[in-house]
Amino acid sequence: xxxxxxxxxxxxxxxxxxxxxxxxxxxxxxxxxxxxxxxxxxxxxxxxxxxxxxxxxxxxxxxxxxxxxxxxxxxxxxxxxxxxxxxxxxxxxxxxxxxxxxxxxxxxxxxxxxxxxxxxxxxxxxxxxxxxxxxxxxxxxxxxxxxxxxxxxxxxxxxxxxxxxxxxxxxxxxxxxxxxxxxxxxxxxxxxxxxxxxxxxxxxxxxxxxxxxxxxxxxxxxxxxxxxxxxxxxxxxxxxxxxxxxxxxxxxxxxxxxxxxxxxxxxxxxxxxxxxxxxxxxxxxxxxxxxxxxxxxxxxxxxxxxxxxxxxxxxxxxxxxxxxxxxxxxxxxxxxxxxxxxxxxxxxxxxxxxxxxxxxxxxxxxxxxxxxxxxxxxxxxxxxxxxxxxxxxxxxxxxxxxxxxxxxxxxxxxxxxxxxxxxxxxxxxxxxxxxxxxxxxxxxxxxxxxxxxxxxxxxxxxxxxxxxxxxxxxxxxxxxxxxxxxxxxxxxxxxxxxxxxxxxxxxxxxxxxxxxxxxxxxxxxxxxxxxxxxxxxxxxxxxxxxxxxxxxxxxxxxxxxxxxxxxxxxxxxxxxxxxxxxxxxxxxxxxxxxxxxxxxxxxxxxxxxxxxxx
Amino acid sequence: xxxxxxxxxxxxxxxxxxxxxxxxxxxxxxxxxxxxxxxxxxxxxxxxxxxxxxxxxxxxxxxxxxxxxxxxxxxxxxxxxxxxxxxxxxxxxxxxxxxxxxxxxxxxxxxxxxxxxxxxxxxxxxxxxxxxxxxxxxxxxxxxxxxxxxxxxxxxxxxxxxxxxxxxxxxxxxxxxxxxxxxxxxxxxxxxxxxxxxxxxxxxxxxxxxxxxxxxxxxxxxxxxxxxxxxxxxxxxxxxxxxxxxxxxxxxxxxxxxxxxxxxxxxxxxxxxxxxxxxxxxxxxxxxxxxxxxxxxxxxxxxxxxxxxxxxxxxxxxxxxxxxxxxxxxxxxxxxxxxxx
Numbered sequence: 001x002x003x004x005x006x007x008x009x010x011x012x013x014x015x016x017x018x019x020x021x022x023x024x025x026x027x028x029x030x031x032x033x034x035x036x037x038x039x040x041x042x043x044x045x046x047x048x049x050x051x052x053x054x055x056x057x058x059x060x061x062x063x064x065x066x067x068x069x070x071x072x073x074x075x076x077x078x079x080x081x082x083x084x085x086x087x088x089x090x091x092x093x094x095x096x097x098x099x100x101x102x103x104x105x106x107x108x109x110x111x112x113x114x115x116x117x118x119x120x121x122x123x124x125x126x127x128x129x130x131x132x133x134x135x136x137x138x139x140x141x142x143x144x145x146x147x148x149x150x151x152x153x154x155x156x157x158x159x160x161x162x163x164x165x166x167x168x169x170x171x172x173x174x175x176x177x178x179x180x181x182x183x184x185x186x187x188x189x190x191x192x193x194x195x196x197x198x199x200x201x202x203x204x205x206x207x208x209x210x211x212x213x214x215x216x217x218x219x220x221x222x223x224x225x226x227x228x229x230x231x232x233x234x235x236x237x238x239x240x241x242x243x244x245x246x247x248x249x250x251x252x253x254x255x256x257x258x259x260x261x262x263x264x265x266x267x268x269x270x271x272x273x274x275x276x277x278x279x280x281x282x283x284x285x286x287x288x289x290x291x292x293x294x295x296x297x298x299x300x301x302x303x304x305x306x307x308x309x310x311x312x313x314x315x316x317x318x319x320x321x322x323x324x325x326x327x328x329x330x331x332x333x334x335x336x337x338x339x340x341x342x343x344x345x346x347x348x349x350x351x352x353x354x355x356x357x358x359x360x361x362x363x364x365x366x367x368x369x370x371x372x373x374x375x376x377x378x379x380x381x382x383x384x385x386x387x388x389x390x391x392x393x394x395x396x397x398x399x400x401x402x403x404x405x406x407x408x409x410x411x412x413x414x415x416x417x418x419x420x421x422x423x424x425x426x427x428x429x430x431x432x433x434x435x436x437x438x439x440x441x442x443x444x445x446x447x448x449x450x451x452x453x454x455x456x457x458x459x460x461x462x463x464x465x466x467x468x469x470x471x472x473x474x475x476x477x478x479x480x481x482x483x484x485x486x487x488x489x490x491x492x493x494x495x496x497x498x499x500x501x502x503x504x505x506x507x508x509x510x511x512x513x514x515x516x517x518x519x520x521x522x523x524x525x526x527x528x529x530x531x532x533x534x535x536x537x538x539x540x541x542x543x544x545x546x547x548x549x550x551x552x553x554x555x556x557x558x559x560x561x562x563x564x565x566x567x568x569x570x571x572x573x574x575x576x577x578x579x580x581x582x583x584x585x586x587x588x589x590x591x592x593x594x595x596x597x598x599x600x601x602x603x604x605x606x607x608x609x610x611x612x613x614x
Numbered sequence: 615x616x617x618x619x620x621x622x623x624x625x626x627x628x629x630x631x632x633x634x635x636x637x638x639x640x641x642x643x644x645x646x647x648x649x650x651x652x653x654x655x656x657x658x659x660x661x662x663x664x665x666x667x668x669x670x671x672x673x674x675x676x677x678x679x680x681x682x683x684x685x686x687x688x689x690x691x692x693x694x695x696x697x698x699x700x701x702x703x704x705x706x707x708x709x710x711x712x713x714x715x716x717x718x719x720x721x722x723x724x725x726x727x728x729x730x731x732x733x734x735x736x737x738x739x740x741x742x743x744x745x746x747x748x749x750x751x752x753x754x755x756x757x758x759x760x761x762x763x764x765x766x767x768x769x770x771x772x773x774x775x776x777x778x779x780x781x782x783x784x785x786x787x788x789x790x791x792x793x794x795x796x797x798x799x800x801x802x803x804x805x806x807x808x809x810x811x812x813x814x815x816x817x818x819x820x821x822x823x824x825x826x827x828x829x830x831x832x833x834x835x836x837x838x839x840x841x842x843x844x845x846x847x848x849x850x851x852x853x854x855x856x857x858x859x860x861x862x863x864x865x866x867x868x869x870x871x872x873x874x875x876x877x878x879x880x881x882x883x884x885x886x887x888x889x890x891x892x893x894x895x896x897x898x899x900x901x902x903x904x905x906x907x908x909x910x911x912x913x914x915x916x917x918x919x920x921x922x923x924x925x926x927x928x929x930x931x932x933x934x935x936x937x938x939x940x941x942x943x944x945x946x947x948x949x950x951x952x953x954x955x
Contacts, residue, residue, distance in 0.1 A: 282939075282940030289696075293693065293723075301699075304697075324687060324690065
């Protein structure tokens with residue numbers, strides 16, 4: 001008799017194994033499948049910097065956490081309900097990360113003497129044999145053996161057969177969570193269509209995993225998570241870097257100019273280059289430059305020619321681009337610099353998340369060089385933030401820095417995507433009525449201090465621009481001391497005036513009458529939301545605001561800050577926005593900083609804020 | 615906006631009202647004049663000409679040209695120009711750079727520009743010295759050069775720009791000099807006419823910090839004996855009376871008396887012959903040395919290859935043809951969606 005399926009509110013699953021085990025693929029496949037069930041979801045892929053880190057070691061463990069829920073959720077969750085551990089190292093590094101009585105699915109083949117030794121288990125200690133896992137519900141499965149058994153008819157070699165282990169596990173989970181497997185079957189068909197044997201092996205392993213669930217059902221429970229009551233509309237699942245790419249394409253189309261991306265591969269930004277390079281039929285040009293400096297310089301060249309120049313990078317790359325960003329600021333041309341932040345300084349933690357480039361974005365150029373900064377707060381928010389960055393760059397003739405981070409870039413969530421027709425057009429400063437211009441004055445400004453954009457090919461508007469200080473209005477080279485001071489102040493005032501074009505900050509939770517304000521920017525949105533929501537459920541008077549625009553700030557930020565005595569600012573850095581808030585508004589805030597390469601958990605933030613609530 | 619009634623352009627149309635601020639006697643003046651002389655004859659609308667420079671004395675060039683222009687940052691002009699030419703292939707894009715700008719701080723960009731074969735002209739003003747920073751040795755300075763930064767003489771071996779460019783698979787390399795206006799004009803025309811990256815090295819005298827660096831090659835009295843003016847299909851001959859020739863003994867170039875050989879037995883210049891161009895690039899002796907090979911001027915190498923921007927834009931056009939113009943709503947929705955009612 002079939003075992004009844006238990007309905008649960010939410011589940012947090014973590015897939016963990018060697019970085020060559022196909023963990024990220026299994027995780028993202030399960031995610032895409034989950035999305036179509038209508039549950040809300042949030043993911044956190046977490047992997048080592050090495051493509052194939054040393055097998056079996058603690059340092060080599062690749063993880064993918066997925067939380068799905070019948071409620072609206074804002075984070076991938078803290079401790080997990082289910083851990084899939086492909087080897088001893090995966091178990092060891094995640095054991096303190098799993099709820100008591102949680103389910104652990106173990107690949108027993110990953111617990112031989114060698115794997116145990118590599119995972120630093122003491123002599124003769126095997127968690128499969130002792131009672132160290134007694135508090136958990138353990139499913140021991142010899143995935144390797146069962147996968148090979150399932151593929152015994154296949155002509156593939158053992159090594160290739162073993163690569164399908166992740167599909168076996170995925171099939172087992174599909175059984176456990178009462179899923180259809182069509183999304184993964186379609187994926188495999190499109191990925192391996194040209195390699196029929198590999199396709200067949202993966203399909204068989206997937207099915208074998210599912211069937212294994214049916215066979216052993218007496219000993220295992222099945223679960224289902226209901227649909228979440230999300231706002232009405234049409235949804236898809238989206239990753240941060242994908243949403244960002246779509247936002248850029250949309251912005252270019254809405255501005256009616258072509259998009260140019262100059263980029264140099266760097267983790268975790270490269271996926272934007274990959275994504276945009278697929279969409280040439282939108283008039284998108286992508287250029288893999290010889291280095292970071294050439295990447296931004298080529299984008300400046302394209303913008304100079306009347307295109308929407310974009311460059312994508314991470315912290316070390318933005319450091320290299322700094323001088324060219326200063327040039328673009330002097331030229332006063334549109335440019336969007338996208339920094340998908342990661343742990344720093346230097347090479348730092350390439351695959352780990354951090355929000356530590358904020359001060360670089362603010363100050364990381366020579367001279368007085370203020371640039372607008374926008375920050376995205378979640379995977380789906382990348383779409384709108386990308387459009388916003390382009391809107392400011394085109395409307396205000398300035399380079400704009402967009403900050404995302406590794407957590408947002410690789411994370412996924414359901415997205416109630418907009419109808420493109422409802423997105424307003426983007427205004428540019430392109431000169432269109434060129435007949436009446438007697439003498440073109442490139443640095444003549446409108447009332448927002450923005451100059452016009454004349455591009456090569458426009459007759460009678462020939463002019464020279466460059467990195468040397470300009471004479472006001474004419475744009476000729478000028479070393480005049482008064483002019484220089486005037487121009488520095490004008491460039492600053494131009495950026496300040498952008499505040500008139502950005503929406504006021506609205507409370508996400510609470511209002512000015514509350515006692516405590518949680519202020520955030522970037523990827524702490526979700527964790528702040530969850531923590532504040534929970535505190536408010538306990539009748540704590542905690543409010544939340546979250547900034548998209550960091551330079552300039554929205555016009556009401558100061559007023560909001562000043563209406564609270566206690567402002568808590570969680571950041572994945574050593575207090576960067578805290579310093580800026582203090583410097584800009586002379587407002588003391590209480591920083592909550594975490595610099596471990598992983599997101600803040602909602603429990604730890606909840607506890608911290610609780611201690612500040614009287 | 616076609617304007618068929620205007621008079622043909624002249625050099626004056628290309629001059630700006632900005633005071634030219636190079637040192638009096640600088641070789642840059644001649645180069646500016648030759649460019650201003652040649653551009654009006656090229657049948658390119660003035661508004662379609664863009665000059666992009668880096669940093670250094672030569673890089674002030676755009677300010678003196680009444681075209682579109684950008685004085686960018688040190689070494690990066692090739693990258694800026696690449697982004698421009700890729701997206702605006704109809705423009706005539708010129709890069710003005712110097713030996714420090716192109717071969718030191720911008721070395722990475724120049725080699726990648728050349729290997730990609732983006733259709734731009736690179737005017738490399740080589741004066742073998744850092745002028746704007748007041749007299750340090752450059753990557754093309756000869757060894758043992760005593761400068762402000764090398765009081766005991768420089769140790770670095772100089773770059774050989776021709777060999778470097780050929781090593782980067784350039785499709786065009788030519789050499790000229792500031793003191794030979796006619797030759798320089800001809801080389802500017804050839805560079806512009808080349809479809810692909812054209813590197814034109816111009817020996818340019820810095821009369822303040824490195825006066826006479828190319829004296830033997832530019833001085834009327836010595837020039838004929840130490841320079842080799844290349845012409846496609848013609849034998850390599852030089853000397854005051856063109857009395858000397860070069861013949862190839864296997865891979866070894868030899869200086870011979872023309873009287874002893876028929877012209878057919880001499881090395882006949884072939885711009886499209888890479889192997890010979892590589893030998894010519896190595897004609898890099900110090901002209902003061904006994905038996906030195908003469909320095910070649912003219913087009914050392916020129917071949918046709920598809921340009922980068924042509925292939926890039928072909929891919930974009932093909933994508934539009936095959937997939938149709940992109941539809942934003944389709945892009946955003948993707949293939950897997952669900953409804954919440």
